[in-house]
Amino acid sequence: MPDIPETALPEPFAGWFARRGWSPHAHQRALLARAADPATLLIAPTGGGKTLAGFLPSLIELGSAPAPGLHTLYVSPLKALAADIRRNLEVPIAEMGLAIRVEDRSGDTGAAARARQRVDPPHILLTTPESLALLLSYPEAPRLFGGLARVVLDEIHALAESKRGDQLALCLARLRRLAPRLRRVGLSATVEDPPALARFLGPETRLLVADPGPDPDISILESETPPPWATQGARYAAPRVMELIRAARTTLVFINTRAQAELFFQALWAENAEALPIGLHHGSLGREARARVEAAMARGELRAIVATGSLDLGIDWGDVDLVIQVGAPKNVKRLVQRIGRANHRYNAPSRAVLVPANRFELLECHAALEAVRARDLDGAPRPPGPLDVLCQHMLLTACAGPFEAGALLAEIRTAGPYAALSRADFDACLDFCATGGYALRAYDRWRRLMERDGLWQLRDPRRAKAIRMNVGTIADTETLSVRMKGQFATLGEIEESFAASLSPGDTFLFGGQTVRFESLREMVVEVTKHPSKDPKIAAYMGTKLATSTRLSHRVMDLIADPARWDGLPPHTRDWLATQAEVSRLPEPGRLLAERFRRGGRWHLCLYGFAGRNAHQTLGLLVTRRMETAGLDPLGFVANDYALLIWGLDEVTDPAALLSPEGLREGLEGWLGENAVMKRTFRAAATIAGLIERNLPGRRKSGRQATFSTDILYDTLRRHDPEHLLLRVTRAEAAHGLVDFDRIEEMLARVSGRIDAVRAPHVTPFAAPLLLETGRVPIRGQAEARMLAEAAEALMAEAGLAR
């Protein structure tokens, strides 16, 4: 940083730093120098002491004799982080003899403590976006926040990528209105587009970019034997990973999904002859189980943790000296942030090893490594603020007191994601909150706001409680808790859809042990310990992140350019060369469409390089068009690189199935009936308060909720297709699970240049797809044909045929 103002620390801070032998980082001093600025976004790599930088100005302003009242609000995405920061702040406060009161507040805070905090707030309050939204929904909010001087938003790069961030931006706009002199500070890890993040933080935000530190030391775990064709678990690499763990002090092992984390954890233990302490951490484990692992890690008792994205954020562990990424990196930015967790001391290079789990992933690891070296981060720009979040914000605002529509609109437009909100969209949200929308206006329960004397308010003030219960934008997957039979403590949670697939006696991996499913009662899955080392079912689903557009393009470029294959291991070079011989290599700007016959079925493989979610959607759309064309498709399967479809007939003209108009029409039409769209709608309907996630006093089972939202969805599609929430659902379909934007990107990139190849047999690139999990059967004419055949055969067999 060129222009670091040399702000000297005042006492007692200077002395405290000196006694510890610390000197503030340049960016910590710079942030202090800018303490009076209305808004600053600090971008520093992980381990840069960002959080302390954020708090220093507050601690100095408050000093030894602070006036009562809330001075600083700190918002982090994780409850655990808020609690941890509180403990970390209490040390310097006590040692310097500052009279500053610090408290945290989250869903776990007791009701009495929460009520007291509203009346007698601490100087520094640490909280989450959801708890902040709740606080703002109380009539006391203006008094509570009126004197607020600073707000510190931690890990804002993570929040800004989701609806939680959109909600936070709306709350921030509200805070600025309640406390006009409020100063905002955002703390972020390295991101691809800092100015965009600055806009998220609101007007007048200045950027402060810290020295990114030395380049990380990254390598790819290469083995003599090629990685397997298609497994995602990377079991084959467990012995090598165990060697790396032995040689390092403390290792973080990141794995993409919970199920894979469970399997890999088990594989590691099989290699762990000396029983090194290794822990497991993922989002389905109970809070206590996770806290135990975190605490053991903080005490330096663990040699390694196998974790999913559940450890992407959070507590800094100083002595992690190695990060291992098992499986495809999927996203360069996330990889960089994960790697930053090693050598968490500023100015020391991070050490990381990438472990590809299959052949395509090996290519992806190489491409990602090139991208990290080129500092070429990926990331799609966030779409404008979604309207379901806005509806929830309006309802919560009404809980705090009546509002005037024009004033609220002006306030909302100061929130970054909603800067371009149109009056029409605003009015549509207001109308939804007031009536439920055209098709639902007959129901009282959805008429929640009314206008009186130019002010909008709750029609029934008693509804405030239910509205507050519904706060938040994190989509619940319907989960059931898992409990050891005869014990009370919860082991964790599994998805309801997975639980529904279990029969008593089935065994599955959970929390690193094999358990046996006993029964399901009242939303609790009862299990017993089971000695089997060979569980029948490999745990549960979990979300599947698609490989980013940028990284997919890099993989494509690598495949298409044999001059760059030198860095690849011999078995991978052979694999690529054989593909070129048997079929051809996919090329950038073209689409390879292979077909071949195998096992009595015709296969069509489309190398779209558009990510798993888009390929999944493309699979639904293309098979539907095949159905119409009488090509009798039977099913398809997708991975991040390609889509494989099989059916009874040969597809001689793949281009005909891929016309952009036809695919768009499909998206508008029948794809609307798809379960993924219904899930998208359910998330939006929950956020907007159309359905309630927590009914006071009882919990609806996930299946009931699914049932009624699916019906709501069908009803609205039929009777009110322009309903606000259907508009939200369609907008969401552009990315996320449906990811239609990536299909559009692929079609634009290819613009009709399709290389149709008829291969003599299965090709080297298509072979992994044949082994891929997650096959989707098509319930169409082919199934009807088979049902009719089965009926005939069974009737004949039973001697009932006429």
Next chain:
Amino acid sequence: MIEQTVTLAGARLTARGSGALWWAERRLICVADLHLGKSERIARRGGALLPPYETRETIARLAAEIAALDPATVLCLGDSFDDMASADALPEADRAALAALARGRDWIWLAGNHDPAPHGLDGGRAETLALGPLTFRHAALPEAEPGEISGHYHPKLRVALRTGTLSRPCFLCDRRRLILPAFGAYTGGLDLGSSPALAALIEPDARAILTGAPCVTLPAFRASA
């Protein structure tokens, strides 16, 4: 295949893919378990809010069958309403639609466990109805005489195909009786494979006729997955 024929106690009947039963000789159409007003009842009891359109949809499907077959008699096998109050609360438009369908035909409501008492809608009412060789009632009696036609159970069948399982509402019939699937929308179903009570009612060589397209006949127990 949009329908299948069955013979019961000498009467030739047609099981329709829609879930309705057609007795051509008497020009009689029979439907079971309409559950009109289900969403209204659930909302009234404070449960999940289902939109009120399912009643309209059920009536529309019934209207399509009536238009296709032009029956002289429409026979509803009970549980036509989700409870007595939902019969009273039936919206005016739906009431009018039912009246229009009934014009020029006989309409008979049999009592069901959800709607045991008389309601104000036009048409005759009965507990059971004997017509020629057949006896119609809401729920099957284990010891019934041959020729019994009933609803109540909302039977469904899961069938294993090479591509996975498929589950559809179905008719069940053996030499003595025929059980209809529910005709109403959103009425759920009882899988033959997991319901001993339902399985006990029918003989081992019973057939299941799957509704939908194609409408096919299968051996009920052998096909159950």
